[in-house]
Amino acid sequence: MSFERMKSIVLLILVFMSAYLTWQIWTYQPTLKRTDQSEYFKVASDTKGIADVVKPKNALFHVGERHFQINDEEKMNNIQSAFLNWSLYSFEDISHQVGETEFLEFIHSKANTEINFADQIPFKLYKSVFNVEMNEVPEFSFDKIIFTSADSNMEEAKIYFISTENKTVIQTIVNGESIRTFYEIYYKNANKYPECIKYQVSKRKEIYVLKDPAPMKQSSYQLGNMNMNMNNFKYALFSDPTSVRQEYVSNVEEFTDGTRLLSVDRNSWMINFINPSQKRKVFSSTSDLLQQSIDFVNDHAGWEKVDHTGWDKSSFRFSELWQEEQRVVFRLFVEGLPVFNEVGMAEIEQVWGNEEIYQYQRPYFYLDFPYPSEEPAESLPSGEEAVTALKNIRNFNPEVLEDLEIGYQMTKSILNSKSVILKPAWYYRYGGTWIILPFEQKGADR
Secondary structure, three states: OOHHHHHHHHHHHHHHHHHHHHHHHHHOOOOOOOOOOHHHHOOOOOOOOHHHHOOOOEEEEEEOOEEEEEOOHHHHHHHHHHHHHOEEEEEEEOHHHOOOOOHHHHHHOOOEEEEEEEEEEEHHHHHHHOEEOOOOOOOOEEEEEEEEHHHHHOOEEEEEEEEOOOOEEEEEEEEHHHHHHHHHHOHHHHHHOOEEEEEEEEOOEEEEEEOOOOOEOOEEEEEEEOOOOHHHHHHHHOOOHHHOEEEEEOOEEEEEOOOOEEEEEOOOOEEEEEOOOOOOOOOOOHHHHHHHHHHHHHHOOOOOOOOOOOOOOEEEEEEEEEOOOOEEEEEEEEOOEEEEOOOOOOEEEEEEOOOOEEEEEEEOEEEEEEEOOOOOOEOOOOHHHHHHHHHOOOOOOHHHEEEEEEEEEEEEOOOOOOEEEEEEEEEEEEOOEEEEOOOOOOOOOO
8 A cells, every 4th residue: 555545544534533523512412400509618616506596594493482594605515514414314295284374373483493505406406415215206396495403313314395385394304413513613602603583574474683783894896807708608599600790789798699689788788589480388397397498508618707816605596586587697606695677687587488598688797806895895685674664664475575685785886897896785576576664665566
């Protein structure tokens, strides 16, 4: 075969190969699957577990006819940490043994200790905080843990998980050593803690409020920017981030794909997302709803930050859950006290839809560090005065009252747009809403 003929054959082969590869490129249709957009949203951060977010708000000790309360953050953290040494077993529903008329007496009887929570907690989720010596436990929720000092000398003691909403009582057994240790550290020294008075709201409800609150200072805090990258939110919250349009309306930055809307308010330092296309669904349990809500915030580093100064006395905690609305709220706490704000600057709120988040509202700042306060500490009205002010509210219905406690009112500083003021105040929860308690204007409408 001549050299020229060899070249012709090689050239012909190359032409056919080129044509084949070109045809493959033109006709290639890859198999595409929808990317999990949440993967774009996950960033390296310290995540929080159940014990970090779901915390008891106070401990109440009934000593004879007197009542004392702990809400000190450090002590409450120590109490919850001790739960891990409490070996629980033999769960039994004894609700039928406690009639409705005896329900309050069962909870608040003399020598009882109450560990109180902000809202109903699914035990299935919270059981990891204890040492549960059973693989299967019954499904129930609770907002109080009750036990008595009389059991401190017993080898085995009874503790009760109480739901004041459902009027359920779940009895379990714990090693007596746990109650003895608690008795020696806390109950035995109960009279060293702030005293409470009882407010008999109705035949079915009692509330305990601080008799004489300790003097408290108004404080100012520098705000830190959480530096949340809006591109991360676009990938996480929009199914097709490339179709998202960005617009500016006054001080609000908006991202939309025609259906979903993500708004960033630079005045209030708030983020609000809504996806109207998502239909609501009912979760199989409150455990699923609460766990998914915690995971969602974990996935995008959405909890508070800590500045290099090391100031870390603020945190978001589980506060409220509405199963019917698929809504969960995490509230900002500062030094163990809840913070409230009229436009939601102290809350992380989630409403879940059928497959995705339906609505998400939250601040994108954190409390960086406190400014030294030159204002003297002031005493809040007493618990008795707070109850009187509550009764003086026009059209007040005691049956709708859910709680009464001290917290902080958060307002933006007029002098510094990057700081907020926390002012101590009495708040009451009425029909699911927290409202600041008015003292000056008696007879005012709610």
